[in-house]
Amino acid sequence: MFLKKNSILLAPLAGITDPVYRRICRRLGADAVVTEMVSADGLHYKSENTAKLMVFDESERPIGVQFFGSDPERLANAARFAHERVNPDFIDLNAGCPVAKVVRNNSGSALLKDAALFGKIVKAMSQAVPVPVTVKIRSGWNTHDWVDIKFAQIAEENGAAAVTLHPRSQTMMFTGRSFWERIAAVKQAVSIPVIGNGDINNAADAMKMFAETNCDAVMIGRGTLGNPWVFAEIKSALNGEPFTPPSLQERKTLIIDHIRAFRELHGEQRACGEMKKCVAWYLKGLPNASATRAEIFTSSSSVSIEEIICRFFGF
Numbered sequence: 001m002f003l004k005k006n007s008i009l010l011a012p013l014a015g016i017t018d019p020v021y022r023r024i025c026r027r028l029g030a031d032a033v034v035t036e037m038v039s040a041d042g043l044h045y046k047s048e049n050t051a052k053l054m055v056f057d058e059s060e061r062p063i064g065v066q067f068f069g070s071d072p073e074r075l076a077n078a079a080r081f082a083h084e085r086v087n088p089d090f091i092d093l094n095a096g097c098p099v100a101k102v103v104r105n106n107s108g109s110a111l112l113k114d115a116a117l118f119g120k121i122v123k124a125m126s127q128a129v130p131v132p133v134t135v136k137i138r139s140g141w142n143t144h145d146w147v148d149i150k151f152a153q154i155a156e157e158n159g160a161a162a163v164t165l166h167p168r169s170q171t172m173m174f175t176g177r178s179f180w181e182r183i184a185a186v187k188q189a190v191s192i193p194v195i196g197n198g199d200i201n202n203a204a205d206a207m208k209m210f211a212e213t214n215c216d217a218v219m220i221g222r223g224t225l226g227n228p229w230v231f232a233e234i235k236s237a238l239n240g241e242p243f244t245p246p247s248l249q250e251r252k253t254l255i256i257d258h259i260r261a262f263r264e265l266h267g268e269q270r271a272c273g274e275m276k277k278c279v280a281w282y283l284k285g286l287p288n289a290s291a292t293r294a295e296i297f298t299s300s301s302s303v304s305i306e307e308i309i310c311r312f313f314g315f
């Protein structure tokens with residue numbers, strides 16, 4: 001497998017897993033990361049803002065660039081373009097996104113409605129580049145009307161190097177629980193590696209997913225927010241070693257580093273807007289944090305967010 005057995009991957013999260021966050025997660029133990037989804041149509045129309053989403057730092061490797069779209073030729077061209085321009089370690093096809101503006105264009109999880117088109121896309125992308133092409137799917141469009149086995153098999157037949165399964169339906173969006181037994185079923189049905197995804201929040205969850213599904217790797221999204229140390233926690237569990245949670249000093253240092261690196265990469269306007277929710281995630285669950293979180297949301301600059309953080313930690 002192009003990823004080590006029992007790898008722990010950071011999931012693509014649009015608007016969140018930017019280069020700064022991916023670097024943090026790699027440093028804290030993520031074995032691989034994926035860019036947020038990049039529009040193949042956007043690249044076709046030469047959008048520089050779209051192309052920017054593919055950019056990463058060498059320290060983020062191994063990294064995959066993820067594309068969404070519905071046209072086999074555009075997706076193959078996007079894969080080729082990414083290979084030539086940024087040379088990622090793998091390329092991922094998004095066949096799982098449930099949001100309206102994506103499925104409206106027959107992309108994301110809408111691909112799960114058209115097996116022939118899905119096969120054509122995977123084949124075109126796999127043949128376009130010398131690096132592995134992976135696919136990320138949901139279990140189906142309607143709950144219990146599962147097509148995950150069929151689509152994982154089609155992906156394998158058409159050259160995919162691995163399949164990530166988020167076992168929810170499109171109609172569930174992000175509600176309810178993911179059906180981990182679907183990951184076990186897909187693992188039994190294909191020979192390519194299966195990456196299990198959905199509702200992992202800590203090491204116990206990850207170990208449970210490995211044990212219950214026999215998946216080759218796990219991918220974590222929301223469970224990393226405010227807690228990128230979850231990767232180190234899972235690594236320790238896999239190695240049978242005790243895990244020491246981050247000290248307040250480590251937590252504070254990471255928050256400040258995150259804000260500064262984000263500001264340097266994206267500028268003050270975005271830093272002030274986007275760091276508020278991000279810092280609030282880091283403070284979640286800490287004693288007496290709610291007033292501080294409220295104060296952060298009224299900040300008018302990222303520097304004032306830093307000041308509030310320093311005051312909160314008191315050192």
Ligand SMILES: Cc1cc2nc3c(=O)[nH]c(=O)nc-3n(C[C@H](O)[C@H](O)[C@H](O)COP(=O)(O)O)c2cc1C
Nearest residue numbers: 011012013014036037094166198199200220221222
């Ligand atoms: C805010 C947000 C943005 C997301 N963006 C993407 C994306 O760009 N590409 C993708 O394949 N999945 C995306 N997802 C889905 C996640 O990658 C993941 O499959 C899902 O959140 C389930 O995993 P989790 O329970 O570990 O979060 C997104 C999810 C959220 C909540």
